[in-house]
Amino acid sequence: MAITTFRAKVREHELLAGRFQYVDFELMSPARIQFQGGQYLIMKVPGMEERRNYSIASEPAQDHSVEILVDISPGGDGSLYLASLSPGDEAEFMAPAGVFVVADPESELGRAEEKLLFVATGSGISSIRSQILDLLQTKKDKREMYLHWGMRYVEDLFWEEEFRELAEFFPNFHFDLVLSRPPRQWSLCSGYVTHCVAEHHKDFSKIGVYLCGNGQMLVDMTTLLTERGIQKEHIHTEKFF
Ligand SMILES: Cc1cc2nc3c(=O)[nH]c(=O)nc-3n(C[C@H](O)[C@H](O)[C@H](O)COP(=O)(O)OP(=O)(O)OC[C@H]3O[C@@H](n4cnc5c(N)ncnc54)[C@H](O)[C@@H]3O)c2cc1C
Numbered sequence: 001m002a003i004t005t006f007r008a009k010v011r012e013h014e015l016l017a018g019r020f021q022y023v024d025f026e027l028m029s030p031a032r033i034q035f036q037g038g039q040y041l042i043m044k045v046p047g048m049e050e051r052r053n054y055s056i057a058s059e060p061a062q063d064h065s066v067e068i069l070v071d072i073s074p075g076g077d078g079s080l081y082l083a084s085l086s087p088g089d090e091a092e093f094m095a096p097a098g099v100f101v102v103a104d105p106e107s108e109l110g111r112a113e114e115k116l117l118f119v120a121t122g123s124g125i126s127s128i129r130s131q132i133l134d135l136l137q138t139k140k141d142k143r144e145m146y147l148h149w150g151m152r153y154v155e156d157l158f159w160e161e162e163f164r165e166l167a168e169f170f171p172n173f174h175f176d177l178v179l180s181r182p183p184r185q186w187s188l189c190s191g192y193v194t195h196c197v198a199e200h201h202k203d204f205s206k207i208g209v210y211l212c213g214n215g216q217m218l219v220d221m222t223t224l225l226t227e228r229g230i231q232k233e234h235i236h237t238e239k240f241f
Pocket of ligand 1: 240
């Protein structure tokens with residue numbers, strides 16, 4: 001779908017874990033969208049020339065609405081605007097944008113990606129949620145998929161129940177939550193997500209890697225993957241800041 005200007009109405013607006021603004025927009029005009037998991041929208045912030053980009057967190061099969069998930073802790077104009085919205089408010093954005101999409105399994109690139117590794121930090125889970133829901137629920141993709149999601153504190157967590165349920169339902173999906181500042185009784189991986197990936201995965205052959213989040217994680221992961229011999233074209237990235 002060519003990039004299009006959408007008018008939409010806020011249907012649901014919820015602050016998760018005290019700092020992640022979830023917004024569900026019902027599309028008004030046009031009323032339907034076609035996009036690929038991992039793409040983003042370009043939000044108009046009233047009174048500002050500059051726009052803000054937000055990955056679409058919902059799955060492409062859901063075409064009459066889009067969900068976004070925004071870390072509002074930066075506190076800039078985009079964060080303030082999205083936090084200020086209420087159900088019924090109207091908004092304008094352009095979509096879909098971006099090329100952070102899972103390689104088509106029928107393409108030469110996709111055929112070489114027999115396993116998929118997803119790594120997110122913070123709100124970077126947004127685009128990856130869309131990709132994973134699309135692969136598992138709509139495309140019924142049977143490849144082994146691993147999601148490592150790095151957060152700081154246990155108090156920051158949201159959506160982990162949804163990923164755990166997906167992992168229970170789809171035997172080819174594996175979910176690993178990583179906390180850099182875990183509580184004492186934390187039994188899962190702790191520290192930086194890159195270290196946990198290095199510990200978990202010894203075989204990086206025929207893998208496609210999808211990284212989304214902060215710049216430092218992208219740099220650290222890319223260094224690790226390059227050292228393990230993964231070709232650049234199989235390291236797909238989306239940098240939020
Ligand atoms: C392709 C793309 C997709 C994106 N998708 C998402 C998304 O789905 N969810 C999401 O939360 N963000 C996403 N972002 C980041 C988003 O576009 C904004 O940059 C972010 O919301 C901050 O905007 P702001 O207006 O609140 O702050 P700004 O006015 O832009 O910045 C305020 C201050 O905070 C710093 N800062 C900016 N972003 C961050 C951050 N994430 N963490 C810490 N400090 C920061 C800036 O350097 C500046 O000092 C995406 C960015 C890109 C490029």
